[in-house]
Amino acid sequence: MAERIQRQRSTQRAEEPSTEATPAVGxxxxxxxxxxxxxxxxxxxxxxxxxxxxxxxGGQ
Amino acid sequence: MPLLGAETEYGILAPGLPDLHPTVLSAAVVDGYAGTGTRTRVDDDGSIPLEDAHNRFLGNGARLYVDHAHPEYSTPEVTSPRAGLLADLAGDAVVRAGAQAAETQLGSPVRLFKNNTDGKGASYGYHENYLLSRATPWDRIVAGMLPFVVTRLPLIGAGRVGLGQRSEQPGFQLSQRADFFETVTALETTIRRPLLNTRDEPHADRGRWRRLHVISGDANRSETSTLLKLGTASAVVSAIEAGVLRPVALADPLGAVRTVSRDLDCRARLDLTDGRRLTALDIQRDYHAQVETSGLGDPEVLALWASTLDGLDADPRQCGELDWVAKLDLLQSFRRRDDLAWDHPRLAQLDLAWAELSDRSPYHALVRAGRMPRLTSDAEVQTAVEQPPSDTRAYLRGRLVGERTARIGAVDWSWLTLGSGRRRLRLDDPFEGTEAAVQSAGGLDAYLASR
Structure with missing residues (x-):
């Protein structure tokens, strides 16, 4: 259930302008x-x- | 530059077939690969076949086999880091094709992972092999390689979620393998794993060559990390062999490997036996400078080595072409976005999915988005899947396996048997049997007749 809540929130967030620091990579x-x-x-x-x-x- | 090759042990899982033994599953991958290669065969005289279906040599000169309940791919012998990178990527493509065939045969998905731990206590290897002159003393190899393999983790680490062999503590570290080393040098590879393995099977004339079997490295997805891994080690091996390297000595190599692996800022200082305290990047710069001054090493690799050390020194987060940096950046983004603690299963999932040989891997998503550079083209990799290297005995092996399959009795790295008379052709010099040698003899059959 926690999974689903997190995913809903991330979908909402994706529609807003990002407030995160610009990712440094690439x-x-x-x-x-x-x-x-x-x-x-x-x-x-x-x-x-x-x-x-x-x-x-197994494995080395 | 030393002759080199690498072995990748792939993690394997058929999630829909939990009762299927991993050895049987791995065999389905090895058998399923449809490219040219040796197969189980019943000999004309009805004798027991020398070749086993689960141990194949391929038309590109490589070996594909089942080892310790997982599929393993050994690249053919190559002479340059770039050829090593292509051979490594060809291995990924070969086992992926084998897994797709196994999926069809079993009617259930088969997953392969190019990593080095399941996060639950098991570790499996990525082994680099370098051929050195027999005259190189082992003590000199240990002194030269030990600080090198410890301090290269910022360049070649694949990144790992979890600290401790069983991920007992939450967190992230640079290396998949770092927590699995328990001693400095030893012969074993599965228990009391050593930082430097003493196995010396040159698969060549023992009087002339020895083999350095490096088991401490990570299996990488990033092509930059793989090229640096093979290329910088080749350069250092050359300097050791030439007797021109003056390496530093770490006071506590085993402690240092854990320190470096947990140092996400690449700033930790390591104690040297002479009382100095240097960072891993300082020590890598020293190796780079000594190799460059000696005129050894591949120019492309030396330039990449220097620029990557500059980037890591300035800010590791800028080095998104490296496996651990790109993985960490992705994990931190998910942590911020969804408020995840380091022990949340989705982070372990991302770590594992990164290693999965599948288009859905986050690694491939970064490549598609232009955020993870490739150093090779698909066409170059496909060539390495189909054709052997031209400048080692792998050329002759690959062409015979690919084109004279029915005449092959048995194959190993340094010999093969031909025809019903079991004529044994020795290849103790890995630099013979090249394309140039075969051509100058007038072709494959003329070359065989001349031997």
Whole structure:
């Protein structure tokens, strides 16, 4: 549930002018808030399950 | 410049098939890769095949195999950092293609991760290999490499959410691997991991060469980080081999690696045995200056090394072409926007998704948005997927595997067997069997006849 609330808020925020300091990295080729929304939108909705399910056996 | 190559151990997961053993899953990826390469075969005489389906050499000279329950890709031998970068990216493309085939076969998604920890205590490697003259004393290699691998983390760190082997403490650090080193030098790679591994399998004439097996580096998504990783280490190895390096000595290398990995401002001072206290960037500048003065190293890499150190010195946040910086910037943006504490699962999710070999990875979103520079083209990577390097024995291996597959009995790095008579062709000199040598002999068959 906390997930959903956070995502709603981020959608609202994306429509407002950004009050964040301009991100230092790279060239702002696209709107940064839109980029965060794009990244958000393709991630699994259940973050906890995505992280929990990955357990690597073995390795050097 | 030393001959070099790299091995990537990919994390693997089929989320819809929790009961499938990861070895079986990894084998499906290795078997599924449709590019040219050796396969399981039943010999004419019905003998047990020497080649195993889960251990393939490919037409580009690389090796693709199942190791410790994960897919692993070893690049072919190359002679330049840029060729190493392309070979590394070719590995990502090959395993991705294998995973897509495995998905079709299994009817369920298969995820691959190019990182070095699952965040729950397991670590797996990205191993660099450099070939040195046998005359280079091991003590000189240790003295030269140890401060180097500790202080290069600001350049090559992939970034990690979580502190401690099991992410016991919330937070962010530069390196995926830093928390997994427990000793300075040792032979092991899976227990009591050493900062410098003593394995010396040159896969070449042991009388002439030794191998430096560097297991302390991170697997990178950023092409800049990969080029710096392979190129700066090549330059330092050259200087060690030439006997021109006068390295500093760290008072506590294992403590220093943790300090550097947790120092997001790149300002922490490290104790030297001579009483001085220098930052990781100071020590990297010293390496750079000594290599440059000696006329060693790849010019493109030396320039990139210097400009990246300048950028990190001025403000690490300006260096968004580096993995850990770009990842941290993204994580901080989500933290600000959504008020997330460092132990929020969405940050661990972003960290893991960064490493996923998938277009939905945040890494690829930054590339598409023009915020993460690429140093190569898709066409160059595709060439490295399909064709072997021209200037090492990997050329001969790749062409034989790709074009004379039916004649190959068995393949290893330094030899292969041909034909039903199991004629063994030794390739103890990694600089033979090149395109130039094959062409001057009059082609592949003429070259084989001449050997």
């Amino acid at each position: 060239k702002p080729a696209v709107d940064y808030d839109a980029l965060l929304d794009e990244i958000d939108s393709v991630l699994e909705t259940d973050a906890e399950e995505y992280v929990r399910s990955f357990v690597q056996k």
